[in-house]
Amino acid sequence: MSQRILVVALLMIMGLAIGSFLGTLVLRLPAGKPVVLSRSSCPNCGRKLTPIELIQATVDGMISRKFGRIVNITSTSVKAPIPALGLSNGARTGLTGFIAGLARQTAKHNVTINNLLPGSFLTDRTRQTIAGFAKAAGLTEEQAAAERLRTIPAGRLGDPAEFGEACAYLCSAQASYVTGQNFLIDGGAYPGTF
Numbered sequence: 001m002s003q004r005i006l007v008v009a010l011l012m013i014m015g016l017a018i019g020s021f022l023g024t025l026v027l028r029l030p031a032g033k034p035v036v037l038s039r040s041s042c043p044n045c046g047r048k049l050t051p052i053e054l055i056q057a058t059v060d061g062m063i064s065r066k067f068g069r070i071v072n073i074t075s076t077s078v079k080a081p082i083p084a085l086g087l088s089n090g091a092r093t094g095l096t097g098f099i100a101g102l103a104r105q106t107a108k109h110n111v112t113i114n115n116l117l118p119g120s121f122l123t124d125r126t127r128q129t130i131a132g133f134a135k136a137a138g139l140t141e142e143q144a145a146a147e148r149l150r151t152i153p154a155g156r157l158g159d160p161a162e163f164g165e166a167c168a169y170l171c172s173a174q175a176s177y178v179t180g181q182n183f184l185i186d187g188g189a190y191p192g193t194f
Helices: 010-020 051-065 087-109 124-137 141-150 160-170
Strands: 024-027 068-073 111-118 182-185
Touching: 051 068, 051 087, 051 111, 068 087, 068 160, 087 111, 111 160, 124 141, 160 182
Parallel strands: 024 068, 068 111, 111 182
Antiparallel strands: none
């Protein structure tokens, strides 16, 4: 999980026709940076696609095959806004609302749609954020990291492999009864009950 966009490689090759072939779609779109398909990779596209458009482009093929898994990787900001994310908080929450309705329509076709809401994981992005916080607060990076860890009941950052395993489960046949859900993966940092 990094700032790179995680989209199945076939999407860039097959463009909007991918829904006919794809069984799983995992989306991680940083706020304000939609996927841009070039004319060479998608002759009928050449425009920006939002997560909703990508889902619309793939879900019918999944429904016709009676199998599909869509996982949106959003943020804990869906549950509790993060001040530094600004408008991204609203965009992610809007996507979550759209998914809640759509997932309940596609479930009868064995097409599930869920959201992963990651907290702090040990990634380059987290290291950059901690370094920036340290500089702004006049702390060492070690002090800033310790301060971050104090906000996580697990006392550590998540391992990207843990995130990948959770995502793999949601993409599996074994997750056919799980749909329209928001999975927090944050080491207990979210303080709410629901």
